[in-house]
Amino acid sequence: xxxxxxxxxxxxxxxxxxxxxxxxxxxxxxxxxxxxxxxxxxxxxxxxxxxxxxxxxxxxxxxxxxxxxxxxxxxxxxxxxxxxxxxxxxxxxxxxxxxxxxxxxxxxxxxxxxxxxxxxxxxxxxxxxxxxxxxxxxxxxxxxxxxxxxxxxxxxxxxxxxxxxxxxxxxxxxxxxxxxxxxxxxxxxxxxxxxxxxxxxxxxxxxxxxxxxxxxxxxxxxxxxxxxxxxxxxxxxxxxxxxxxxxxxxxxxxxxxxxxxxxxxxxxxxxxxxxxxxxxxxxxxxxxxxxxxxxxxxxxxxxxxxxxxxxxxxxxxxxxxxxxxxxxxxxxxxxxxxxxxxxxxxxxxxxxxxxxxxxxxxxxxxxxxxxxxxxxxxxxxxxxxxxxxxxxxxxxxxxxxxxxxxxxxxxxxxxxxxxxxxxxxxxxxxxxxxxxxxxxxxxxxxxxxxxxxxxxxxxxxxxxxxxxxxxxxxxxxxxxxxxxxxxxxxxxxxxxxxxxx
Amino acid sequence: xxxxxxxxxxxxxxxxxxxxxxxxxxxxxxxxxxxxxxxxxxxxxxxxxxxxxxxxxxxxxxxxxxxxxxxxxxxxxxxxxxxxxxxxxxxxxxxxxx
Numbered sequence: 001x002x003x004x005x006x007x008x009x010x011x012x013x014x015x016x017x018x019x020x021x022x023x024x025x026x027x028x029x030x031x032x033x034x035x036x037x038x039x040x041x042x043x044x045x046x047x048x049x050x051x052x053x054x055x056x057x058x059x060x061x062x063x064x065x066x067x068x069x070x071x072x073x074x075x076x077x078x079x080x081x082x083x084x085x086x087x088x089x090x091x092x093x094x095x096x097x098x099x100x101x102x103x104x105x106x107x108x109x110x111x112x113x114x115x116x117x118x119x120x121x122x123x124x125x126x127x128x129x130x131x132x133x134x135x136x137x138x139x140x141x142x143x144x145x146x147x148x149x150x151x152x153x154x155x156x157x158x159x160x161x162x163x164x165x166x167x168x169x170x171x172x173x174x175x176x177x178x179x180x181x182x183x184x185x186x187x188x189x190x191x192x193x194x195x196x197x198x199x200x201x202x203x204x205x206x207x208x209x210x211x212x213x214x215x216x217x218x219x220x221x222x223x224x225x226x227x228x229x230x231x232x233x234x235x236x237x238x239x240x241x242x243x244x245x246x247x248x249x250x251x252x253x254x255x256x257x258x259x260x261x262x263x264x265x266x267x268x269x270x271x272x273x274x275x276x277x278x279x280x281x282x283x284x285x286x287x288x289x290x291x292x293x294x295x296x297x298x299x300x301x302x303x304x305x306x307x308x309x310x311x312x313x314x315x316x317x318x319x320x321x322x323x324x325x326x327x328x329x330x331x332x333x334x335x336x337x338x339x340x341x342x343x344x345x346x347x348x349x350x351x352x353x354x355x356x357x358x359x360x361x362x363x364x365x366x367x368x369x370x371x372x373x374x375x376x377x378x379x380x381x382x383x384x385x386x387x388x389x390x391x392x393x394x395x396x397x398x399x400x401x402x403x404x405x406x407x408x409x410x411x412x413x414x415x416x417x418x419x420x421x422x423x424x425x426x427x428x429x430x431x432x433x434x435x436x437x438x439x440x441x442x443x444x445x446x447x448x449x450x451x452x453x454x455x456x457x458x459x460x461x462x463x464x465x466x467x468x469x470x471x472x473x474x475x476x477x478x479x480x481x482x483x484x485x486x487x488x489x490x491x492x493x494x495x496x497x498x499x500x501x
Numbered sequence: 502x503x504x505x506x507x508x509x510x511x512x513x514x515x516x517x518x519x520x521x522x523x524x525x526x527x528x529x530x531x532x533x534x535x536x537x538x539x540x541x542x543x544x545x546x547x548x549x550x551x552x553x554x555x556x557x558x559x560x561x562x563x564x565x566x567x568x569x570x571x572x573x574x575x576x577x578x579x580x581x582x583x584x585x586x587x588x589x590x591x592x593x594x595x596x597x598x599x
Contacts, residue, residue, distance in 0.1 A: 019522015
């Protein structure tokens, strides 16, 4: 048999083949690196570091020149007993059901007058809210109890995770036992240390706040319009003047754990971020006292003497979104805040404008997904006015009524999860944010909103409702570590699979 | 050197091999390359990597369905770009004698 001619591979051919192989390896490696980038814990903003590098956005280029709010009328302080939904709900609940040592004092047939002020006057003006509040007390809460008897097992791990965070609320820090003029000065250094400049003081406070666990920090002069009208903590119930030493407000923000946040309203919780921001604020208030200045921490879940969101806007942490939450460049709406009031002289920050207003006008995803229809679908927030300021308003009562029907840890937070800004800090979402920020035409926003609505599945507003209308869906499935069936040998009714036994 | 640094070092070395190889391929196709043709080629190759990197990052985040849809969209764009760029790059080519 004749020898077959030997085929020689030249160096040139080697290079050609090597290039193809190299390209294949490179493309494969890019895919591998990309999967890693999606999973990487460095993208879990606020959970990866306490060194302050969580606040990476250059705010200086986006400072507002005008006021952050449009004043549209006479302003006033918020009512703690009526406008603060938890305050109102608690009062009505006590009147209807009483407590251990206090019998019920009212039933709807008695008429509003017997309910007493301030609720009677408030409901007289807002009969629609009375109807909604009564629906919660008389229909939704009992219904929820029935659902709990069926489905609580499926959410038990999520509730355990949540309660683990919540435990701190009951122990630390203790409630103020005296008015601000006393308790804010408790443990204070006798002679206040004088900072080299207000800039030095602000820089120090921010660094320390980050080290105490705050992912975001900003400082503003406190606008008295954000302070509740009555019942300051530690003092006798009744109206109070805003204490003169509440000159500055240091705003802190901490994110929810990202994976469970996306599983709202089913498996997510508020309490992780509540607890972390609470502890950071409590520590910071002690730190300030040790410098010789009075301080008071206003913290989640309910230890507030003021409303927080407008302070976040004033302090340049972010802008208010359609869903009422403040949206930040780093964490989107995925964070919970606390505030420390003090008179330590500090350089203040300014509000920022990084395009949220225009984005929210276009996006509306939160409104479309909201199971209770509490978020406005309006084109702009024109005509929405609260206590003399124009800003996005949500229907707090229908929102709170949905909480009563939700099955996982207390609350909903779906609008946080669906907000396109509430995404981890990997290169994909960083690129999207950057495009949105630098595109004056709005085309990038349109394109990304379209992509979000077209390519990313969302269960739809009804699916979050209880059975039979919905299935207690989450925006995303529970992370593996919160899925009870993944860890324990238990039999549970999983309503998300249509298991409605 | 960390694992990440090694990966990027190897990627850089591979990029040089790929560029040298592309130069030889183009010669064999009889295509005379110039700066804008190289630019188009690099843009397309970059887009090809982007076509994989974006969906794979979403897979890493647990957004597999969105990743698949976006991947198909990007593949279509990559093919259209590839065909268009190739026509521009290969216009007026003279087959090589090699």
